[in-house]
Amino acid sequence: MQTTIFKQKSNYWRVFALCFFTAVLLFAPHCIVDAVAGGGYFHYAGDFNDQQINFYQYANAFVKNGGSFSWATDLGSGFVNSYSFYLLGSPFFWLSMVVPARLMPWAMVPLLCLKMAVAGGGGYLWARRWVRDETWSMLAGCLYAFSGFSIYNIFFNHFLDVVALFPYMLAALDDAVIDDKKGAFPFWVALNLVDNYFFFAGQAVFLIIYFFCMAAGRRYELGLRKFVRLAWETALGCACGCVLLLPAGLSLLQNPRTIDPFSGYGYLFYGKSQQYGAIFYSTLLMPDAPYFKDLFQEGILKHTSLTAYLPLVGVAGGLAFCRARERHPFTYVLKVCVACAFVPVLNSAFYALNSSYYARWYYMPILVLCGATCYLLSRPALAEQRLPRALRLTTFLTLTAVVFAVVPGKDDDGNTVFGVLDEPARFWAIFGMTMLGIVIFALLWHFCRHKRRWGAILTAAVLGFSLLYGSLHLSLTKYAQWDVDSNLIAETYDSVEDVAAALPDDAFYRIDAYGAHNNLGLWFNRSCLQFFNSTVAPSIMAFYPEVGVKRDVNSKPDAENYALRGLLSVRYTLVAKDKETEWTDKDLPGWQRTGETDAYALYENENWVPMGFTYDCYVTADQLERVSEEERAQILCRAILLDDDQISAFGSLLEPLPDEELTDRGEDAYAADCAARRAAGVAAFTATDTGFTAKTAYDADELVFFSVPYDDGFSATVNGEPAAIEKVDDGLMAVYVPAGENEIEFTYHTPGLKVSACVSAAAIAVYGVYLLVIIRKRKSQPGSKR
Known part of the structure; x- marks a missing residue:
């Protein structure tokens, strides 16, 4: 059956166009509102406004100018590690480099439309193998492109890069195992890895689940030779795409946010019972705005991408499929993923076992859910047998959400109230739109399922409904922040x-x-x-x-x-x-x-102290701990914090801070300390795209302090000779200089980038040779065209 399917003419570009122009229609009204009311480009809310727009514009300009150290990033940070998670490996970002940096805010919506189109095309390509005909494969792609996960994550923007590229890797895996196609899988592995290392870790876990479920369902049959080749292609793809992985890994190992393990019951149970309710309803109701809590107020719910909603068809097709094809690999995959969603340690397996809760891996089982739904719908007899019951069950479960609007409770004054909703109007809008989708689907099923163009009718309905519910979601998210963000362009771009x-x-x-x-x-x-x-x-x-x-x-x-x-x-x-x-x-x-x-x-x-200065005194960690954290900056303006080894090395240059001065933390003392630091400033300081330079002319040997974040990527020279960089003040930098005139230069090289770039370059060369071997073998086979 698969051979017949792949001999059919591909409708990839048709799906691509459908998704692209549907996305254009989705964003167009909101772009018009911003153009008329705001006088500028489309802006949305939260992370999209505060990160995505300016990250794209800034990175566009930074890359074109060249450099390694970004002074505009917080107190200063390495550019590669700061932006590789957000955009630096994304092919969509590199495509946007053709746009002048100043125009990038206007390019954000076209890029979003492109990502949704690529996602829809990829979903279609993967589904072709598993769905009976082209019409239903096209529907699978459209469902995937406009799933609740995709619409929700417009808020984060760069998450959609991952959503767009993942189906191609999954399709390439199917091709490699089932059809013994060689060469494509490493490319898609590399592209997904370089696109986003964080999401790739979750993709690796899902591919393992998918592989074993396919093997258990007997769709994957491979001997030792094919298994070794698949392992080789996987390793080759990882090597080709690791250019940003090693630098990011070295940085993340030092980041406290990435080291947050579970303990005790935390492995097995979520801390708040409402988390389970939120996970359950995430498949039934269209998503709320990312920064709101609606049905459930307790638990980790904001900004978690917790949604597995499919427009119009919902979860009914998936439920019916799992009942009808209990031993199908899709059923295994979906059941395993449901277990992962409800067990904290399994959910966190997609995030290197970090205990912070996210549902940002849902797009992968959503793709399988789209395939399962369209598999069922493409088989009329099977759908007739199973779908009505599943649709009734889905309707009932969705209706149970009304309970949260009427359940009695107490307000802050102890009065009896009905409903536990923070914003009832918002809930009813979401609930009403979801029920409208169920009703439309039920009516289409009743009146149109026997029509010859039933698949095309449903596809049109899904795209039309995606416009409706997508517009509602965008409106709930965007206009709830309208007062906050109405001056965004005026305060930033303008x-x-x-x-x-x-x-x-x-x-x-x-x-x-x-x-x-x-x-x-x-x-x-x-x-x-x-x-x-x-x-x-x-x-x-x-x-x-x-x-x-x-x-x-x-x-x-x-x-x-x-x-x-x-x-x-x-x-x-x-x-x-x-x-x-x-x-x-x-x-x-x-x-x-x-x-x-x-x-x-x-x-x-008035108390500004120019960058680069010296101290007369040092303070120890024991002394500083006696001062409240909120007032320690006063002390650090008076004395530099050194550890025991540094005191042994530089104690002769500085005096220990007397204990009585720890209590002198008034405004006058602060102003005097700043004046003293200004008087002890370097002769000149220049920030560069690769670090900074400074000139000193002190009468005695000194330890010069710079409020620049310490980073293993920095190297320093004094008068051209290598100099040791001291980590002081729990994370900033200092360097020893002798008396007299000196030139200091700090140069930043991204740790691990050179090694990872060499590995990727070598792997790409090997991959090129591998492709040439594949092509030559293919041409030498009997019956091949020469």
């Missing part, structure tokens, strides 16, 4: 030239922001204390908690931690105009209003 004109370029300094959007530093190409990126230099993660700043996915030092601004060379704070009163009410020491732009009031730090 402010680039104004801020550049208002801020002097006479020296290197950092900026801060108050009441403004995240990641302003990327727009203005300056290091900014308010920064949202979870893969920055690991030493930033270590430094910030020691000075009272929580650092998980973003850096947000409170304005009240004013001494941190002096330590980190913050010269200006950009205060959003609508937040200026709130800022001035804080009455923070040392800030003076010196100017404004259309969007911001500019406040200059």
Whole structure:
């Protein structure tokens, strides 16, 4: 049967076009709203606004200019490790390099449409083998492209890169095992790995599940020779795509967010019982906005990609398939994945056993669910027998969600209320749209299933309904944040030239922001204390908690931690105009209003300390622990934190800080310390795309401090001679310089990049030879065309 299917003319480009233009229609009304009301490009909410738009624009410009160290990324970070998770390996990003950096915000929607089209085409190619005819294979691709997972993850954008590319790898695996096709699988393994190493770890787990389920269902039959070849192609593909893997791995090993194991019952049970309800209903109801909790308020629900919804057809086809084909590999795969979803340690297997909850692997079983649904629908007799009952069950289970709108409870005052919903109107919109899909599907099944073009009718209905429910989801997500994000373009894109004109370029300094959007530093190409990126230099993660700043996915030092601004060379704070009163009410020491732009009031730090300075004293870890974390920056403006080995090496250059000075943490003392640090500053400091240079002219030997995150990728020279870099202040850097005039140069090379690039280059060369051998063997076979 498969041979017959693959001899049919491919409808890949038809599916591609259907998905692309459906996506265009989905985004078009919201783009028009932004053009008319906001006067600019499409912006959405949350991560899409704060990360995806500016990441694409900034990375586009950075790559074109060249370099290795990004000063605009938090306190400064290696570019490769900071952005390889988000976009650096994505073929969609590299395609966007043809667009000028300044126009990237307008390219985001076309890229989204392209990703959905590629996802639909890939889903179709994979489904062709398993679904009876082309019409139903096309439907499988459309279901996959517009599943709840895809619509939900528009919010994150770069997740859709993975959704788009995964079906091609799965199809290549089927081809390699079933049809003994050689050569394609390594390519797709490499592309998926280089696209996103984090998601690839989950894909590897799923491929293992898929492989064994296919073998158990007797669809995969392979001897030792074929198994060895498959293992060889897998290893070859991993080697070809590992160019970003080793650098990322070395960085992630030092990142505390990646080392968060389970303990005790945590392996087997979620901490909140409502988590189970959320997982259950994620297959029945269309997804809510990523940052909202609706049916369930307890548990880890926000930003988790917890949805397995299929537009219009829902889960009914999958349920019917599993009942009808109990020993089919798809049934095995879906049952195993259901078990993984409900058992924490199995769910976390897709994330290297990290205990943080995510459902960002659901797109893989969703693809299988699409295939199972269309397999069933392509067989009329089987569908007649099994689907009505499954549809009734799906309808009943979906209707049970109404219970959450009427169940009695108590409000904060102890009064009896009905319903446990935070936003009933939002719930009813989601529930109503989901039920509308069920009703439409039931009516189509009743009136159209015997028509000759039943598959085409259902495909059109799925695409049409995807527009309806997709528009509702986009609206719930976008316009709920409209007041928050209505000034996004004004504060970012439109402010680039104004801020550049208002801020002097006479020296290197950092900026801060108050009441403004995240990641302003990327727009203005300056290091900014308010920064949202979870893969920055690991030493930033270590430094910030020691000075009272929580650092998980973003850096947000409170304005009240004013001494941190002096330590980190913050010269200006950009205060959003609508937040200026709130800022001035804080009455923070040392800030003076010196100017404004259309969007911001500019406040200059009178206690600004230029980058690079020396100390008279050092403080020990034991001493610093006696000071509250929120006030340690005051002490670090007075004395450098050294460990015992550093005290032994440099103690003769510095005096130990007297214990009585630990209590002198007032505003006047802070201003005096900043003045002393300014007086002890380097003669010159220059930031470069590969690190920085500095010049000193001290009368005595000194340990020079730089508030730059410590990173194994840095090497330093003093007057051209290699110099040791000291890790001080729990994550920042210092270097010893002799008396007299000196030139310091810090150069950043991404750790592991050279080795991984060499491995990838060698593997690609081997892969090329392998392809040539395959082609020659194919041509030498009897009956081949010459």
